[in-house]
Amino acid sequence: NVRVDIFNPPQDEQPGQEPVTAMSPEARQLVASPRSTTAPVDASRPSLPPLGAGQAVAIGKVVCEVNGAPVFSRKVLQPIEAALAADARGNDPETFRKLASKTIRDQVDFLIRTELEVAAAKKNLTSQELQIADQATMVWRAKQITDAGGSLELAKQRAIAQGTTFEELIEDEYRANIVRLHYQKRLLPRVQVTADEMRRYYDRYKDEKFTSRAQARFRLIKVDIKKIGDRATARAKAEELLARARGGEDFDTLAREYNDDPRYRANGGDQGMIDKGAFALTAVENAVWARNPGEVTDIVEERNAFYIGKLEQKTEARVRSFDEEAVQDEIRNTLRGQQLQELRDKQRDQLLQGAVVNPYPPRIEPLLEIVMQRYPYWAMK
Known part of the structure; x- marks a missing residue:
């Protein structure tokens, strides 16, 4: 077996590696940004330090090393805290422990692969391309400050409230940017979507994605x-x-004042958007569909009650044609995104094959014990 080396790929596997002059939207979407400093905080919950903070095992603790680069416990735990808290609600301790173990292992694996991607990007990008990553990172930094009301101090405070620092978030964004540029340079030229592939996708998902009810x-x-x-x-x-x-007279007002159904009184009788044929009162639905938007129905008697309806809006069923430019653009972008993700997954697997991870597999038991200490608090929510 021949191992493909992402750091030094064969020449025949480097199709058109032209210098990157700007970051493409496809590359930007491929690699997620770190958490925003303006993420909302649930003020109704009692204040607790971020997961792992203040505990000796979590601060500065190295879960493993990837080619000599450390993966810290805090980087494992804090990004998955919300997911862990959600799993705790409605699950007994034993079930939660199994779910948490998998979540932690998945996050460790993600961080290992990310570390390998960053190293590969640093090795393969030119100094000019790294400058593009710098510039994109500074734009992101400025947006975080703007979103924090124009205050650098507030942006820093919000980062601390999330268990990190503003400087660390900036570094994470820079790392994401160089990986994006690396894949833009190495993978995007390999993405090719054919007309036959687009047609097959359309035929397969015609009813699900291109037919409006x-x-x-x-x-x-x-x-x-x-x-x-x-x-x-x-x-x-x-x-x-x-x-x-x-x-x-305003129908909404009448519906709120004179309805004999308390649910209808509460929302002005608004039924929301309903598929044709899905409403429980068939005669009422037929009367509504016979009207134009803005018109009021005749009185309809059904199930020991009289109903009056007002049609707000309606849309007829429509099948979008494959020949529509917007449809083809949507399909092409979807298939390109799928191909790009598949190529990235293969590259990450290849990187892992040639990596030295110590210890392997990483020991997650200390992290799991920290998480289980939070279980009673999360489970009450």
Whole structure:
């Protein structure tokens, strides 16, 4: 077996490696940015230090080394804290422990592969290309400050609240940028989408992605015969409300004031967008679909109640043609993204084959114990 070396790929596997002069949107989407300093904080939760903070095993603790570069415990735990907290809710301790173990292992694996990608990028990019990464990182830094109200200090404080530092976030973004540029240089030239591939994708997903169902949004007023006491009185009330609605009174207001259904009163009778044929009251739905947007239906009797509806909007079913430019652009971009991700996955696997990870597999038990200490707190939420 011949191992492919991403650091020194064979010449026949380097199609058109022209110098990179700007970062492409495809490359930017391929590698995620680190957390934003403006991420919302749940003020309703009791204040606790970020996961791993203040614990000797987590501060400065090296989980493993990748070709001599350390992977720290804090880098493992803090990005996955929200996911761990979500898993704790609704799961018993034993089940949560299994879920947490997998989440931690996946994060360690991600960090190992990321470290290898960064090293490969640093080796293969030119000084001019590294300057492009610098410039993109500075643009990102400026945006973080702008999003923090223009305050550098506030951006720093928010980073600290997330268990990191602003400087560390900037470094993470720079690392992401050089990996993006590296893959733009090495992988994008290999991405080729054929017309046959596009057509096959369209045929496979025509119903799911390129067919829009008929939908309508409407409001209802319900007059409950049983609640009113007798059919004649209920009918008279419905006729009065219909006259007022067609006379120009605001339907939303009428629905909030006179509905016999408390749910309809709360939202002005708004049913939201509903697929044609999916509404439980068939006669009411048919009456609504017979109207144009803005029109009010006749009185409809169904299930021991009278209903008046107002159609807000409706869309007819439509199949987008393969020949539409927007459809082809969407398919092409999707297939290019898939190919690019597949190429990246292969490159990451190749990097791992030639890497020295010590210890391997990394010991995650100390991290798992830290996580289990938080379980009672998370499980209460």
